[in-house]
Structures are given as structure tokens and as C-alpha cells.
Amino acid sequence: MEEKDQQIQKIxxxxxxxxxxxxxxxxxxKGYDLNRLFPDEGTKRLLYELRRNKRDIDRFIKSxxxxxx
Numbered sequence: 001m002e003e004k005d006q007q008i009q010k011i012x013x014x015x016x017x018x019x020x021x022x023x024x025x026x027x028x029x030k031g032y033d034l035n036r037l038f039p040d041e042g043t044k045r046l047l048y049e050l051r052r053n054k055r056d057i058d059r060f061i062k063s064x065x066x067x068x069x
Contacts, residue, residue: 021048 021044023034038044 021045023047026051 021041023038023044024030026048027034035044038047
């Protein structure tokens with residue numbers, strides 16, 4: 001039973017690593033380490049959602065085929 005618990009903990013740790021957000025990958029144009037600048041996971045998730053929402057909004061605007069005047 002104890003061995004099973006260890007396996008479950010190991011799987012959970014691997015899943016957590018996969019969920020980690022690397023800000024340097026999200027914003028490659030920046031010249032400094034964003035992960036060190038924003039170490040808090042909540043802030044990282046907020047910036048990730050911001051980037052994703054911006055991308056979704058840009059796609060929506062392009063889908064409208066609106067010409068600029």
C-alpha cells in the first residue's frame with residue numbers, strides 16, 4: 001500500500017511539472033528572465049491567461065474581415 005502511495009505522489013509531481021508555466025517561452029522577445037521576475041504561480045497563470053485571451057481576441061478580429069478606414 002505504501003508503494004502505491006509513493007507512485008501516486010510521483011505521478012502528481014510529474015503532472016505539476018507539466019502545468020508549470022514558463023514565461024520566457026510565452027514572451028520570448030523579452031531580454032530578461034521573467035520567471036525570476038515573477039516567481040509567484042498565480043502571477044504566472046494570470047500572464048498566461050492574458051496572453052491566451054489576447055490571441056483569442058486577435059483571431060476574432062481577423063475573422064470579422066473588417067477593413068480599416
